Amino acid sequence: MILHATVSASPHDPFHEMALIYRLDKSKDYCFSLTRRPDSSEIEIMVVDQVNEKIDTLAVDLYMNKIQEKIHPEQANKLDGHEKYIIEFQVDDLEFKNISAALEKIFDGKLGLTVHDF
Secondary structure (H helix, E strand, O other): OEEEOEEEEEEEEOOOOEEEEEEEEOOOOEEEEEEEOOOOOOEEEEEEOOEEEEEOOOEEEEEOOEEEEEOOHHHHHHOOOOOEEEEEOOOOHHHHHHHHHHHHHHOOOOOOEEEOOO
16 A cells, blocks of 8 residues: 655654654545554554554564555454555655654564664
């Protein structure tokens, strides 16, 4: 699935007490988020609107204006069936660093995150 999204991210959202990255494609009315609470070893994926699954493994490649994410087929079937997401967005250097920091917090102690510096 290819999304053209706006992005919000936080390595620690004080309201929800978690690290999060939220992407919304308004034209498709589709959201994709990753979150992780400090006391959890699992990453939670949410797609569409409140369809979620907690997972241990996920492959994420972050580029300056794009994130590619691959989900295991079994877990994708529990969500909405998509195994690969390409999410395109436009951010400045500061926003990119914030997105990177949020993903690093979400993946703390886990494999699967690759940040491609600009």
